[in-house]
Amino acid sequence: MKRLSGFYLLSLVALILPQIFPDNYYLTVVGVFATLHIILAVGLNLLMGYCGQISLGHAAFFGLGAYSSAILTTRYQLDPWLAMISGMVLVFIIANLIARPILKLKGHYLAMATLGFGIIVHIIFVQTEALSGGPDGLGDIPTLSIAGWAVDSDIRWYYVTTISALGTILLSLNLIASRSGRAIRAVHGSEFAAQMMGINSNKTKVMVFVFAAVLASFAGSLFAYQQNFVSPDSFSFFFSIELVTMVVLGGMASTYGAVFGAILLTFLPELLIVFEDYEMLVYGAILMLVMIFMPQGLFISLGHQLTQLKKNYWPNKKPAGDQQ
Amino acid sequence: MSSSLLKISNLSSSYGPVNVLNKLSIEVHAGELVALVGANGAGKTTLLRCISGVQKITSGHIYFSDKEISHLSTDQIVSCGISQSPEGRQVFAPLSVADNLLLGAYSLRKKTLKTKEQQTHAIENIYQLFPILKEKQAHSAGTLSGGQQQMLAIGRALMAQPSLLLLDEPSMGLAPLLVKEIFSIIKKLNEQGTTVLLVEQNAKMALSIANRAYVIETGQVTLSGNADELLGNKAIQRAYLGHSL
Numbered sequence: 102m103k104r105l106s107g108f109y110l111l112s113l114v115a116l117i118l119p120q121i122f123p124d125n126y127y128l129t130v131v132g133v134f135a136t137l138h139i140i141l142a143v144g145l146n147l148l149m150g151y152c153g154q155i156s157l158g159h160a161a162f163f164g165l166g167a168y169s170s171a172i173l174t175t176r177y178q179l180d181p182w183l184a185m186i187s188g189m190v191l192v193f194i195i196a197n198l199i200a201r202p203i204l205k206l207k208g209h210y211l212a213m214a215t216l217g218f219g220i221i222v223h224i225i226f227v228q229t230e231a232l233s234g235g236p237d238g239l240g241d242i243p244t245l246s247i248a249g250w251a252v253d254s255d256i257r258w259y260y261v262t263t264i265s266a267l268g269t270i271l272l273s274l275n276l277i278a279s280r281s282g283r284a285i286r287a288v289h290g291s292e293f294a295a296q297m298m299g300i301n302s303n304k305t306k307v308m309v310f311v312f313a314a315v316l317a318s319f320a321g322s323l324f325a326y327q328q329n330f331v332s333p334d335s336f337s338f339f340f341s342i343e344l345v346t347m348v349v350l351g352g353m354a355s356t357y358g359a360v361f362g363a364i365l366l367t368f369l370p371e372l373l374i375v376f377e378d379y380e381m382l383v384y385g386a387i388l389m390l391v392m393i394f395m396p397q398g399l400f401i402s403l404g405h406q407l408t409q410l411k412k413n414y415w416p417n418k419k420p421a422g423d424q425q
Numbered sequence: 426m427s428s429s430l431l432k433i434s435n436l437s438s439s440y441g442p443v444n445v446l447n448k449l450s451i452e453v454h455a456g457e458l459v460a461l462v463g464a465n466g467a468g469k470t471t472l473l474r475c476i477s478g479v480q481k482i483t484s485g486h487i488y489f490s491d492k493e494i495s496h497l498s499t500d501q502i503v504s505c506g507i508s509q510s511p512e513g514r515q516v517f518a519p520l521s522v523a524d525n526l527l528l529g530a531y532s533l534r535k536k537t538l539k540t541k542e543q544q545t546h547a548i549e550n551i552y553q554l555f556p557i558l559k560e561k562q563a564h565s566a567g568t569l570s571g572g573q574q575q576m577l578a579i580g581r582a583l584m585a586q587p588s589l590l591l592l593d594e595p596s597m598g599l600a601p602l603l604v605k606e607i608f609s610i611i612k613k614l615n616e617q618g619t620t621v622l623l624v625e626q627n628a629k630m631a632l633s634i635a636n637r638a639y640v641i642e643t644g645q646v647t648l649s650g651n652a653d654e655l656l657g658n659k660a661i662q663r664a665y666l667g668h669s670l
Contacts, residue, residue: 280527280531283520283524283527283528283531284528284531286517286519286520286524287517287520287528287531290517290518290519290520291515291517293479293511293515294511294515294516294517295528296477296479296499296500297477297479297499297503297508297509297510297511297515297582298503298528298529298531298532298581298585299499299500299503299504299508299531299532299585300500300528300531301498301499301500354519
């Protein structure tokens with residue numbers, strides 16, 4: 102199928118790379134973070150890029166997933182899989198409860214409300230010491246095992262998170278191409294016109310919000326099992342902003358754009374280590390330059406550039422000296 | 426009850442403290458093409474918004490096929506068979522023409538448009554009405570000209586296979602020749618059996634294709650009757666059509 106050819110190519114590359122570099126730090130350590138970020142960014146892109154809503158508190162759902170897994174497995178000895186599902190159910194309920202009132206807001210007001218939610222959840226992680234371990238975090242979280250196959254090495258984690266991320270990408274691509282996907286994009290265009298089509302725009306927005314939140318919770322659980330440790334710092338306001346940056350930098354309203362943004366923002370700090378003290382300075386400068394010169398996002402802008410180049414070098418059946 | 430498809434009685438609606446509709450009553454019978462004419466701010470668009478359930482009503486009733494729909498949500502009203510081509514066209518600019526049309530059939534999917542073939546068939550019908558849309562089907566709707574966007578907006582509303590089609594200012598911002606074309610298509614649609622409620626500022630064009638018409642001023646019906654009669658009415662000529670006709 103032509104529509105999914107990009108996805109097959111991506112899967113092939115992602116699964117072949119570890120065969121060639123099985124012990125590469127960037128692949129099996131940074132790569133695991135990149136794939137977790139992909140799950141988060143692809144989910145957030147459904148809400149921001151396709152549905153046109155903003156969330157500055159997405160890290161909260163990531164954190165709720167991670168803490169659900171951490172608390173239920175360490176304090177209540179629950180099976181990691183059951184803990185993960187419990188986390189997703191909890192996030193499903195919370196997201197549903199807050200989405201209904203919050204998504205009636207628009208623009209800056211929605212940004213404020215989601216920001217507030219993110220901060221509240223972060224404070225809860227810090228303050229409920231008896232349960233969450235407070236600022237010191239919570240350790241000794243068991244790892245996952247899939248039918249007796251313990252996910253206990255870097256390379257195994259790479260496969261688990263990569264396959265999860267690929268599943269998320271496939272889900273997103275199929276959703277957007279479907280009838281519901283059209284409704285989501287219609288709500289982005291004009292809520293009024295979408296309603297005229299018989300689309301319940303509130304329901305659509307809530308559905309996308311909840312879906313993105315549950316995906317984030319899933320990624321959070323994986324993160325907790327992979328790290329064996331969680332602390333509130335990982336789920337702060339800054340991480341929410343980083344997720345938004347991934348979506349915007351890669352290119353809004355493009356699943357591959359979100360994937361690209363997630364990979365780039367995960368690897369960039371690693372590569373900028375050579376600048377030592379000036380690392381964050383260069384990092385910020387790169388983000389600014391990209392937004393100034395490629396306002397549509399890196400992935401989409403680079404795509405346009407490539408097609409332009411192709412046109413210049415292989416002008417379709419036109420004589421070469423034609424364009425002077 | 427009478428055989429009217431749409432019956433609105435004593436409808437009032439307001440934006441905050443401003444009363445826009447004031448005990449307005451109109452009726453549309455099945456198969457008719459009814460025009461609603463009036464100046465800016467008379468409440469024409471507000472009336473259509475009330476029918477579609479986007480605008481809250483303060484009092485009065487709206488019946489569709491003898492069933493009260495005043496308090497249904499917009500998506501429920503669309504499922505009842507009322508579909509609107511809104512003012513200003515409001516096509517989904519980044520989406521393709523074909524996707525825009527498919528969105529028009531959103532409310533139908535569960536009932537009649539199950540298979541891919543049925544979808545293609547429904548879209549083909551629209552392309553027959555507006556051949557230019559077929560040429561542009563893969564283009565994004567935002568790249569169409571104003572007239573093409575208007576055709577798309579009407580085609581999109583038709584995709585819902587409505588028993589009542591609401592058209593809000595289809596002539597807005599279009600060149601006179603295009604207005605003529607759009608209006609002849611509206612007339613054709615009506616002759617093929619679609620009931621149409623047409624809101625227009627271009628009173629002359631609207632009255633020339635309508636069966637009946639209502640003239641609205643400050644939220645009330647001030648005149649109504651056969652379109653031909655209204656077209657000949659001296660008061661109408663003075664107020665909306667210019668002196669010499």
